[in-house]
Amino acid sequence: MTIAVDAMGGDNAPSDIVKGALKAAKQLRATSVLLVGDQKVIERLLPRRFVPRNIDIVHCSDAIRMDEHPGPSLRRRDQASMVVAARLVNNGKAQAMVSAGNTGALHQIALLEIGRLKGVRRPALAALLPTEKQPAMALDLGANADCKPEYLVQFAYMGSTYANRVLGVKDPRVGLLNIGTEVGKGNTLVIQSRELLAAAPGLNFIGNIEPTGFFQGQADVVVCDGFVGNMMLKTAEAVSEFIMKRMRQAATSNTRAKVGGALLRPSLRSLKQDMSHTDHGGAMLLGLKGIVIKCHGRADWEAISNGVRVAEQALDREVLARIAECLNPTGVQV
């Protein structure tokens, strides 16, 4: 198995990308890691001696900036690290790619260069989010701002397959993200999707689920359109930032609070970790003919290393073949 890593994408590229990929390569000895980017720059970041055998460089001279507007012109950027990495997947030289670069560009390039699995209407951006119990998967988190009910049903199959194969969840509980739990609640898209989901064979559909239920861990997978999913994600980030800021203010407001904050800090570390993206290995674009992992733009080397490991797991557990089976059997044509 070979995983292509976009060495030039992300706020901390290339240094953290190279460091994270190196770390992962050392752990995953049976997997080859291709660092895609400027050879000279990457070489300087690798250790002088003892580079793991399973790491290699694919040189290219261009990179897509974080603030570039994704447009059709991206495809002509033959030398951009993200495009080169996607083409490695396309022509079979790699089976997965990992990038912390521009999300919009990655979505577009992956769609064009790698292409959809047969039967998939729209690939979806999926990620594991922390809950009071185990992390749960949410999709779509932003790949498709406008969706049809049929897309949400496919998201449900893809998410359920991933949760089952990679996370080892038996018969994953799939919920429909909504503003109320009762039947008939929500907007037209959600009401129509609910009917289709309830009738879809082979899904453990548990009905509507509100954000509270999701963060309490009531579902293993929730589906939603990409606008709503991204809004939930961004609101969760904004609110945790808001609360953390206020806590820091409170913990420095007077001597008593300062002492309290200092004593409490070690116990809060795991919460902080959950709220950060480092440990969840980023998001993935599900529904393409290759595994595509999107790490957070601010990903550090640990997050990148996690991203590579997640890609390896998804390949190892044959997620794509199982998704294809779900969406293309006789009878479950959606």
Added chain:
Amino acid sequence: MTIAVDAMGGDNAPSDIVKGALKAAKQLRATSVLLVGDQKVIERLLPRRFVPRNIDIVHCSDAIRMDEHPGPSLRRRDQASMVVAARLVNNGKAQAMVSAGNTGALHQIALLEIGRLKGVRRPALAALLPTEKQPAMALDLGANADCKPEYLVQFAYMGSTYANRVLGVKDPRVGLLNIGTEVGKGNTLVIQSRELLAAAPGLNFIGNIEPTGFFQGQADVVVCDGFVGNMMLKTAEAVSEFIMKRMRQAATSNTRAKVGGALLRPSLRSLKQDMSHTDHGGAMLLGLKGIVIKCHGRADWEAISNGVRVAEQALDREVLARIAECLNPTGVQV
């Protein structure tokens, strides 16, 4: 001015409702408060002597339960406290109503019994949410799950008018809630709404705003469709609950943390207050021919008392007349 209070709606009805209304009546001597509900029950909750002169009871024998599904049959519930309160506004015996009851029912009853202001396409549920700076208004928070771009423009006028008249914000900054700040980001509704908002006269439209920007206080008003707004609200509640729960766990995990938590607690009180609904006086349905304040279902007496005060302010500052002016002048027909 007269404000009708639905004494029978809400998880803590009728005791907290009566107590809160009583408190408000004592403060707002020029305003009459009508307690709508079961006379005998309410009388038992009032002090034996010295009931303020500006408080009165309007008896009715029925009440809409919190879990009742809002349907057309609600209108025939002549004796339900929520319906009676709305009719008091309709026939001019009150100018505002306050309820902590069933949100869906309130929306439907208010729409049918009180009716829309001339020119208003859809009333919107609006509320003040805490930000890093001053509280900011968001609407629609759930009255209309499916919206057209024109509705969002009206929400912008209504929110801007309220922020200006009641909150005293000069030239309120109005943002469009979105998953990105760039032009062209978002779903079809948002992209079309942005164009209309940018062209709408008399609005200080500042463009797209993400949840982070909203909670940082970058806008005085944000508009969105009711599904997205309610999703933001519910996500914010879910995430703060999640974080607070984890903090409590952390603060009891060992002796060191327990001491730290105890020392820090007083300084965290204002954060907790901001996160709770008590101080923000609930949400309001804007765009109707009367002021309709919706307190949280879990509202305690303080929240109810705040709700009555907010209604009084809105009446005092003639918010409805100003909204009508905005939406019905020559030239700003939307």
